[in-house]
Amino acid sequence: MAQAWTADDFGSNESKVIVAAPVIAELNMPRFMASGDTSRLTLDITNLTDKPQKLNVALTASGLLELVSDSPAAVELAPGVRTTLFIPVRALPGYGDGEIQATISGLALPGETVADQHKQWKIGVRPAFPAQTVNYGTALQPGETWAIPADGLQNFSPVTLEGQLLLSGKPPLNIARYIKELKAYPYGCLEQTASGLFPSLYTNAANCRRWASKATVMRNAVHRSISAFPVCCKCNVITAAFALWDKNGDEEYWLTAYVMDFLVRAGEQGYSVRQTPLTGVMSVCCAIYKIRA
Known part of the structure; x- marks a missing residue:
């Protein structure tokens, strides 16, 4: 918006300006995955500049997720165009979060130095089965020992196990x-x-x-x-x-x-x-x- 005036006259004018990041990256993903599951995530990249762009996308995974394939090749986008990249991932055994990181580089704007864009997303990872509690109880006489049965933990995921030992005279x-x-x-x-x-x-x-x-x-x-x-x-x-x-x-x-x-x-x-x-x-x-x- 611009305004101008004198002692006798005034005037104004306005125009709309789009305020947006030059490149937008959005990841479509499940809210959670089960240990051992595989999924194909979709990464949408949109070029909002008025110039063609050749972008490099580097992907990494951490936590309880791993990438099944390498990072995609460079992406060429015309002005205002969106493209979709498919990212196969696998959930590792455990209970917690996995994280996908994307680094987008190569953006060129006249007269500007543009830093690389870093994005990250979390996906929850949990077992596909409900938690179970197994209780063992025994009375020990002087000199006796006790151990968990050999087959007591066979059907459990080792990384999710928790134990509690209670010793009491009652x-x-x-x-x-x-x-x-x-x-x-x-x-x-x-x-x-x-x-x-x-x-x-x-x-x-x-x-x-x-x-x-x-x-x-x-x-x-x-x-x-x-x-x-x-x-x-x-x-x-x-x-x-x-x-x-x-x-x-x-x-x-x-x-x-x-x-x-x-x-x-x-x-x-x-x-x-x-x-x-x-x-x-x-x-x-x-x-x-x-x-x-």
Whole structure:
């Protein structure tokens, strides 16, 4: 845009100017590859100058990728023309990232010194199969030794293996794992709700911090859930026996006894449990016991 003026007149004019890199390189690639896979990536190179260009493209791969063929020959492009180069690659065994680097040189512009253009792209590499966990446990007597079975690691990729050894004079129970898996269960029927809350009845603040949970948050969650159980008693059917999902479900006597046990234990641990619905549930359990006895 230009403007000009005098004491008596003024004027202006404007024109559009394209602002762009002289050469654009774009790589089309998968988001990830599995170990051992091969793929053909496509590299688009566009000449946005008003001069013909002869460009050299040098390709390298690092990390968990390797090139299957050599770098392509020089590329000649007329003004405004795009070309596509095909780059065969292979994913190496492992878990992580592979990287493709491209160096484009040879760009010539009148009156300018143009530096080489460097581009790089990452592709995730992962195994084609889900992770597996294998646990071994044994009791060692004085003087005894133990080793992983010879065939225990045969079907695993060596570069993805991780191991953890736990030595203890007590049974090696991974309490944190069990609690997290109970809380992570996605469906949340009444049985799962009670099961997920059961460990919280017997944990103190130190254990909550040790197991990566905040004690206050955990206890508040238990309080809210126990307070909701009487409302969920509307989740039980007319007879006061509990159903799995809602008040319209079938009576589940085993679930009724299980939830009653949870509520009784919660009361013993100092949580506030409403007695009216609890008394009704106890009556149902006593009646069932008498009938079946």
